[in-house]
Amino acid sequence: MEEEYLSERGEKILRRLNREGILPSPYNFVAYNSPSMDEHVVHDSTLREGEQTPGVVFSIEDKLRIAKKLDEVGIQEIESGFPAASEKQRKCIEALVNMNLDAQISAFARAKHEDIDAVADTGADGVVVSFSVSHYHRKHKFHNMSQEEYLDKLADSISYADSYGLFVIYSAEDTTRESDLNFLKKAFKTAEEAGTDRARIVDTLGCINPGGMAFLVREIRKVIDIPIEIHCHNDLGLALANSMAAVEAGASTVSSSVNGLGERAGIAATEEVVPALHILFGMSRFEMSQLTELTKIVEDVTGIRVSPHKPITGKNATAHSSGIHQQGVFMNPSTYEFYPPELVGQRRKVYIDELCGRHGIMYIAENELGMNISENLAEKVLSKIKTSFSHDGRRSAYTPSELKELIMEIQGVDFHGTDNHRKNSGKRFSQE
Secondary structure (H helix, E strand, O other): OOOOOEOHHHHHHHHHHHHOOOOOOHHHHEOOOOOOOOOOEEEEOOOOOHHHOOOOOOOHHHHHHHHHHHHHHOOOEEEOOOOOOOHHHHHHHHHHHHOOOOOEEEEEEEOOHHHHHHHHHHOOOEEEEEOOOOHHHHHHOOOOOOHHHHHHHHHHHHHHHHHOOOEEEEEEOOHHHOOOHHHHHHHHHHHHHHOOOEEEEEEOOOOOOHHHHHHHHHHHHOOOOOOEEEEEEOOOOOHHHHHHHHHHHOOOEEEEEHHHOOOOOOEOEHHHHHHHHHHHHOOOOOOHHHHHHHHHHHHHHHOOOOOOOOOOOOOOOOEEOOHHHHHHHHHOHHHOOOOOHHHHOOOOEEOEOOOOOHHHHHHHHHHOOOOEOOHHHHHHHHHHHHHHHHOOOOOOOEOHHHHHHHHHHHHOOOOOOEOOOOOOOOOOOOOO
């Protein structure tokens, strides 16, 4: 690599990614000085935040099934629920603890002793102590609570949780709307001194941008020595961008949820956070090939289907419809795929529709139908397909079986698995 703008560490990470068949923008690694990713954590909140999605109610069996797959992916921490909310929540967390997963189990609590007691009673490893910090919440939720009263209650709650020997996370709800930066710093410092093990910056309403998030993380890092976690909502579609900006600024933990489930527009999606950490920062401890199956499990459990063009795990995320793209991938997949689909448990898909080309037809014939056809025959098939869209009013892609019928019709012979008049021109698609 001869690009002078790359740092030594950035170049090393880029070379390693290239060896894995991942070809991202080299500009991701300009003057690369991000902290080592060895100690970074994904704290999945599907079982807590995800259950706050309207219409989503997990059974205990559902949560155990999701947690098992999260563990197989290599997620280090699972935020399991809110035990003070109901008996079912408590029993579920106890069952998760008894699974003896590699992942650490945390549970949610308000800044109340009884909530913290409930977490401790489940046997969970850690507690997320949520205490709204913004002036909006202190005024309207906590009846004009002063800054001094807030800090006193915060210290008491954190100290109480710490006395149980739990791993304590101070979750400062609505962090990003507190305009008094000095007060925010005092709150996080107070929590650290009271015994919290990690500070969670929370963009509760998804209303910050990446530059603002990076600034906030850097400022909070100036006053505390404990790790910083980030919990970003997606109201403006910036949850992943804000999370990555926070990591680049020094946050070590990302809170996320499978399929981006959560309140309103949800939070950063686990199956997007994991490959982003790997591709942008070099974190490599995850079994990313399990991600697509993980998202399908959550789809099955919740009944909420993700968009086909959802990044990473959507059915169109590794699909090619345009004939221009199909030809490029035919020549070499790196033209229109910067990572192999199998990396995230996907496979390459080619759509045969109005915009397809002959190379797409040849790909489906060979890889879906076991038919090796000539480029000349593919041209004839393509002409028929174009006519069906332009003159016959067709509005859906051809299925492999429909394509087979069309090929056989034009061939005019019984299908024997080969075309004796095949003219082999160009490379075949590679199945990576």
